[in-house]
Amino acid sequence: MSLLDHLPVLVVLLPLMSAPLCVLVDRPFAGWLIALVASLLSFASAIGLLLQVGGGDAISYQLGGWAPPWGIEYRIDLLSAFVLLIVTGIASLVMLFARHSVTAEIPEGRIARFYAALLLAFAGLAGIVATGDAFNVFVFLEISSLASYAVISMGRDRRALNAAFEYLIMGTIGATFILIGIGFLYMMTGTLNMLDLAARLPEVADTRTVRAGFAFLTVGIGLKLAMFPLHLWLPNAYAYAPSAVTAFLAATATKVAVYVLLRFTLEIFGAEFSLGAMPLDLILMALGLIGMLSASLVAVFQHNVKRLLAYSSVAQIGYMLLGIGLASTTGATAAILHIFNHALMKGALFLAVGAVAYRIGAVTLRDFAGLGQRMPWTTAAIVLGGLSLIGVPPTVGFISKWYLVLGTLEQGLWPVAALVLIGSLLAVLYIWKLVEAAYFEPAPAGADTAHEAPWSMLLPIWLLVGANLYFGIDTDIPVGVATQAADALIGSGR
Amino acid sequence: MTPELLLTWIPLLPFGAAIGVVLARNHPNLRDGISIAAGVILFVLIAALAANLDWEAPPTLVMATPVAGLSLALTPEPLGILFALIASLLWPITTVYAVGYMRTNREHNQTRFYAAFAVSIAAAMCIALAGNMLTLFVFYEVLSISTYPLVTHAGTDKAKRAGRVYLGLLMGTSIGFLLLAMIWTWSLTGTLDFTAGGVFGDDTDSGMLSVLLMLYVLGTGKAAVMPFHRWLPAAMVAPTPVSALLHAVAVVKAGVFTVVKVSVYIFGIDTISAIAAADWLLALSGFTIIAASVIALNKDNLKARLAYSTISQLSYVVLGCALATSMGIIGGSMHIAMHAMGKITLFFCAGAIYTAAHKTEISQMDGLGRVMPITYGAFLIGALSVIGLPPLGGSWSKWFLLVGAADAQQMAMIAVLLVSSLLNVAYLVPVAARGFYRGPPSGAHTGHVAIREAPLACLVPLCLTAFGCLLLFVYADALYAFLLPIAAPATTP
Numbered sequence: 005m006s007l008l009d010h011l012p013v014l015v016v017l018l019p020l021m022s023a024p025l026c027v028l029v030d031r032p033f034a035g036w037l038i039a040l041v042a043s044l045l046s047f048a049s050a051i052g053l054l055l056q057v058g059g060g061d062a063i064s065y066q067l068g069g070w071a072p073p074w075g076i077e078y079r080i081d082l083l084s085a086f087v088l089l090i091v092t093g094i095a096s097l098v099m100l101f102a103r104h105s106v107t108a109e110i111p112e113g114r115i116a117r118f119y120a121a122l123l124l125a126f127a128g129l130a131g132i133v134a135t136g137d138a139f140n141v142f143v144f145l146e147i148s149s150l151a152s153y154a155v156i157s158m159g160r161d162r163r164a165l166n167a168a169f170e171y172l173i174m175g176t177i178g179a180t181f182i183l184i185g186i187g188f189l190y191m192m193t194g195t196l197n198m199l200d201l202a203a204r205l206p207e208v209a210d211t212r213t214v215r216a217g218f219a220f221l222t223v224g225i226g227l228k229l230a231m232f233p234l235h236l237w238l239p240n241a242y243a244y245a246p247s248a249v250t251a252f253l254a255a256t257a258t259k260v261a262v263y264v265l266l267r268f269t270l271e272i273f274g275a276e277f278s279l280g281a282m283p284l285d286l287i288l289m290a291l292g293l294i295g296m297l298s299a300s301l302v303a304v305f306q307h308n309v310k311r312l313l314a315y316s317s318v319a320q321i322g323y324m325l326l327g328i329g330l331a332s333t334t335g336a337t338a339a340i341l342h343i344f345n346h347a348l349m350k351g352a353l354f355l356a357v358g359a360v361a362y363r364i365g366a367v368t369l370r371d372f373a374g375l376g377q378r379m380p381w382t383t384a385a386i387v388l389g390g391l392s393l394i395g396v397p398p399t400v401g402f403i404s405k406w407y408l409v410l411g412t413l414e415q416g417l418w419p420v421a422a423l424v425l426i427g428s429l430l431a432v433l434y435i436w437k438l439v440e441a442a443y444f445e446p447a448p449a450g451a452d453t454a455h456e457a458p459w460s461m462l463l464p465i466w467l468l469v470g471a472n473l474y475f476g477i478d479t480d481i482p483v484g485v486a487t488q489a490a491d492a493l494i495g496s497g498r
Numbered sequence: 499m500t501p502e503l504l505l506t507w508i509p510l511l512p513f514g515a516a517i518g519v520v521l522a523r524n525h526p527n528l529r530d531g532i533s534i535a536a537g538v539i540l541f542v543l544i545a546a547l548a549a550n551l552d553w554e555a556p557p558t559l560v561m562a563t564p565v566a567g568l569s570l571a572l573t574p575e576p577l578g579i580l581f582a583l584i585a586s587l588l589w590p591i592t593t594v595y596a597v598g599y600m601r602t603n604r605e606h607n608q609t610r611f612y613a614a615f616a617v618s619i620a621a622a623m624c625i626a627l628a629g630n631m632l633t634l635f636v637f638y639e640v641l642s643i644s645t646y647p648l649v650t651h652a653g654t655d656k657a658k659r660a661g662r663v664y665l666g667l668l669m670g671t672s673i674g675f676l677l678l679a680m681i682w683t684w685s686l687t688g689t690l691d692f693t694a695g696g697v698f699g700d701d702t703d704s705g706m707l708s709v710l711l712m713l714y715v716l717g718t719g720k721a722a723v724m725p726f727h728r729w730l731p732a733a734m735v736a737p738t739p740v741s742a743l744l745h746a747v748a749v750v751k752a753g754v755f756t757v758v759k760v761s762v763y764i765f766g767i768d769t770i771s772a773i774a775a776a777d778w779l780l781a782l783s784g785f786t787i788i789a790a791s792v793i794a795l796n797k798d799n800l801k802a803r804l805a806y807s808t809i810s811q812l813s814y815v816v817l818g819c820a821l822a823t824s825m826g827i828i829g830g831s832m833h834i835a836m837h838a839m840g841k842i843t844l845f846f847c848a849g850a851i852y853t854a855a856h857k858t859e860i861s862q863m864d865g866l867g868r869v870m871p872i873t874y875g876a877f878l879i880g881a882l883s884v885i886g887l888p889p890l891g892g893s894w895s896k897w898f899l900l901v902g903a904a905d906a907q908q909m910a911m912i913a914v915l916l917v918s919s920l921l922n923v924a925y926l927v928p929v930a931a932r933g934f935y936r937g938p939p940s941g942a943h944t945g946h947v948a949i950r951e952a953p954l955a956c957l958v959p960l961c962l963t964a965f966g967c968l969l970l971f972v973y974a975d976a977l978y979a980f981l982l983p984i985a986a987p988a989t990t991p
C-alpha cells in the first residue's frame with residue numbers, strides 16, 4: 005500500500021499524534037510550528053482525499069486490517085471529504101493566525117499545551133468526519149469536546165471558566181444522549197458500522213427502541229450543534245474563548261455536528277424514516293426558523309462583538325437545519341453548501357475580530373469606534389465578511405440563500421422563504437452596527453496607538469475573505485460537491 | 499475593437515478608474531483627471547458599442563456562472579445602451595462639476611468620494627448591460643453599497659441616520675421582495691434571461707403573476723414607488739454632485755430601468771396588460787406622481803423639493819410600464835433620458851447656489867437670479883424640461899406617455915399626467931421667479947462678500963446639461979427610432 009492509500013487515517017492521525025509532541029517539546033514556538041505543520045499536512049491529505057473520491061466512489065479504509073462490519077472502518081465519501089477539507093483548511097489558517105494571537109492571550113508556560121489541546125480538538129473533529137463507525141463517532145466526539153472545554157477555559161477573561169463549565173455540562177449531556185442512542189441501535193441490530201446499520205435498520209424501524217434511539221441521537225446531536233433551544237452554551241463559550249479558538253470552533257465544530265446530523269438522519273436512518281415516518285422534518289424546520297429569527301434578533305442587541313457573532317452563528321445553524329428539514333435534494337444541497345460557506349464567512353469574521361482583540365485588547369462595540377481609520381484592512385475584512393453573512397451578491401452567502409429559498413419555493417412554502425429573507429434583513433441590522441461604529445464613531449481619546457494587525461494575521465483573514473468572494477462567483481466546486489453529496493444522501497433513503 | 503472586447507472594457511474601465519483614484523490620492527489634479535478621462539473614454543466606448551451592434555444577434559459576455567444555468571452575463575440591447583449612454587455622458591460632466599463643488603466647499607475625504615463614485619458608475623454600467631435578472635440584481639446591490647459612503651459622506655449624525663434609511667430601505671426591499679420574486683421566477687420558469695415577450699408561459703396563473711409583478715416593482719426600491727420612497731429624500735444629505743448624478747440619474751434611473759426591463763423582458767407587455775396587477779400598479783404610480791408633487795410643493799429646502807419631484811417623475815416611467823402599451827413603454831423609456839438631463843441641471847443649479855451663496859432654503863433665495871443669471875437661466879430651462887414644455891426634451895416623453903394612456907383608454911391617467919404637469923409648474927417655476935423678480939430681502943447680500951456666480955467648473959457643466967435639454971427636443975425622433983424595437987412585440991400581437 006502506498007502512502008496515498010493511508011490518507012483517510014492520516015488526516016486524523018497527523019494532528020492526533022502531533023498533540024503529545026507539542027507537550028513533549030513544551031516550547032511556545034516549537035509547539036506552534038508543530039501544530040501548523042500538522043494542520044497543513046492534514047489539509048494536504050484532505051485535498052488528496054477529495055480528489056480521490058471526486059469521481060463518486062467512496063473509499064473504505066479498514067483499521068488494522070479488520071474487515072467491516074467487525075473492524076472499525078474509515079469511510080470517505082464525497083460529503084466527508086468535503087467537510088474534512090473545510091475542517092483541515094480552517095485549522096491550517098487558524099494555526100497560521102494563532103502565533104501572535106495566542107502569544108498575547110495565553111500565558112507563555114501554557115502555550116505548547118494549548119496547541120496540544122487545540123490539535124486534539126481538531127483531530128477529534130476530523131475523526132468524526134472520517135469514521136464509518138457509529139461508536140467511533142462518539143469516541144472522537146468526546147476527544148474533541150474534552151479538548152474544546154480545555155481550550156475555551158484558557159481564555160483571558162475569567163468568565164471563560166464559567167463558559168467552559170457550562171459547555172462541559174451541556175456537551176456531556178449531549179454526548180451521553182448520543183451514546184444511549186447508539187446503544188439502542190446496537191441492541192436492535194448488533195452492529196456499529198454505519199453502512200451495516202443503514203442496511204439493517206429498516207427491518208426493525210417500527211420498534212419503540214429504534215424510535216427512542218433516534219430521539220436520543222437527535223437531541224444529543226442537537227446539543228452539540230447548538231440547535232435552538234439547545235444553544236445556550238454557545239454564546240458564552242464563543243465570547244470568552246481565546247480568539248483563535250473561537251474562530252476555529254465557530255468555523256468547524258458546529259459544522260461537523262451538522263454533518264453528523266446529516267449522516268445519521270439521512271443515511272443511517274434514511275430520509276424516509278427520519279423526515280417521513282418521524283416528524284423530524286417539521287421539527288427541524290420549525291426550530292430552524294425560530295432559531296434563525298430569535299438569535300438574529302438577540303444579536304442585534306449585543307455589545308460584545310464576539311457574542312454578537314456567536315448569536316449570528318446560532319441563527320446560521322437555523323438555515324442549515326431548515327435546509328435539512330425541507331427533505332429535498334435542493335434543501336440538502338443548501339444545507340451542505342451552507343456548511344462550507346458559513347465556515348468561510350464566520351472564519352473570516354472571527355479571525356478579523358481576533359486581530360482587533362490582538363491590537364485593541366477588547367472587542368465591545370465601543371472598542372470598534374474609529375477602527376476604520378486605525379485598522380483599515382481588518383475592518384474592510386469585517387465589512388466584506390458581514391456582507392457575505394447578510395447574503396449580498398457576489399458573496400458565498402448569496403449562493404447559500406439562493407438555494408435555500410429555491411428549496412422552500414419548490415415545495416410551495418413561500419411564507420418560509422419570506423422568513424428566510426427577513427432573517428437576512430436582521431443580519432443587515434447587526435452587521436451595520438459594526439460598520440457604523442468602525443467608520444463613524446471617533447476613536448476614543450488616547451487609544452490612537454493601535455495600528456494594523458501583522459501580516460501573519462491579515463493573510464489568513466484575507467485568504468478567507470477572498471474565498472468568500474471567489475466561491476460566490478465561481479461556484480463549480482462547492483455547488484457541484486454539495487449537489488452530488490445531497491443526491492447521494494437523499495437518494496440513499498428513497 | 500470587437501463588441502465582445504468593448505463589453506469587457508465598459509465595466510472594467512470605471513473599476514480601474516476607482517483603483518487609479520485611490521493610487522493617485524496624493525495628487526488631487528491627477529486623481530480628478532483620471533475620473534474625467536475615464537468618463538470620456540467610457541462614453542466613447544459605449545457609443546462605439548452602440549454604433550456597430552447587430553441587434554438581431556447581440557454579443558454576450560459571460561463573466562461567471564454562479565448557479566448552474568444562470569450566469570453573470572452582459573448583453574446590450576437598446577434600452578440598456580440608452581441608459582449606459584446617459585450615465586456615461588453625465589459622469590465626466592458631473593466630475594468637472596464635482597471638482598468645482600468639492601474644492602470650493604473644502605469637502606474632506608475627496609479620494610474616497612471619487613473612488614466610490616467610479617465604482618457606482620461601474621455598477622450602473624453592468625446594470626444597464628445586464629443580460630439577465632441575476633446580473634442586474636448583483637450589480638443593483640453593488641450600487642446600493644457603493645453609494646452608501648457617498649450618502650454618509652459628511653459623517654455627521656444626520657448623515658448616519660440618512661445612511662441607515664437609505665441602506666435599510668434599498669436592501670430591505672431588494673432582499674425581501676426582489677430576490678424572492680427572482681427565485682420564484684426561476685423556480686417557475688427555469689430562466690431569468692431577458693427574453694423578448696417575457697419568460698412566463700401562457701398557462702401561468704394570472705393571480706400569481708400579479709403578486710410577482712408587485713414583488714418586482716416594490717422590490718425595486720430604487721424606483722422610489724410609494725411607500726418605499728423615503729430613502730431618496732434621505733439621500734439628499736450627500737454632497738450635491740452625488741445628488742445630481744446618482745440620485746437624479748444613475749441610482750434612480752437604475753431603479754426604473756429595472757422596472758422597464760422586468761416589464762418588457764420578464765413579463766412581456768402582453769402579459770402585463772392581461773393581469774390585474776397592472777391596474778394596481780397604475781393606481782400606485784398615479785398616486786405617487788400626485789402625492790410626491792404635493793409634498794414637493796410644501797418643501798422649502800431646494801434639494802428636498804427636487805428629491806420629491808424626482809420621486810414623482812420616476813413614477814412616470816413606472817406608469818408607462820403599467821399602461822402596457824407600446825407608446826407607454828417608449829414614453830417611459832424616453833423619460834429616463836429626458837428627466838435625467840433636466841433634473842441633473844436642476845441639481846447642478848442647486849449646488850451652484852449653495853456654493854456661491856450658501857443658501858439651501860428657497861425662501862432665502864429671493865433676488866439671487868439677478869446676481870447669478872446664468873445659473874438661474876439654466877435652472878429655468880431645466881425646470882421647463884421637467885415640466886414638459888417645448889422646445890425642451892421633457893415634452894416628448896410626456897407626449898408619448900399621454901398617447902400611451904390614450905391607447906390604453908386610461909382617462910384617469912391622462913388626468914393624472916396633466917394635473918402633475920400643473921403641479922410641476924407650481925413647485926418649480928416659483929423658484930426661478932423668486933430669483934429674478936423679487937428683490938433681495940433688505941439687509942441681505944450686503945456683507946463683506948458680494949455673491950457672484952459659482953466657479954467656472956460648476957457653471958460650465960450646468961450650461962452643458964441645459965443645452966442638452968434643448969438638443970434632446972430636436973433629436974427625439976432618433977431616440978424614438980432607437981427605442982422602437984423594445985416595444986415591437988406588443989405592436990404585433
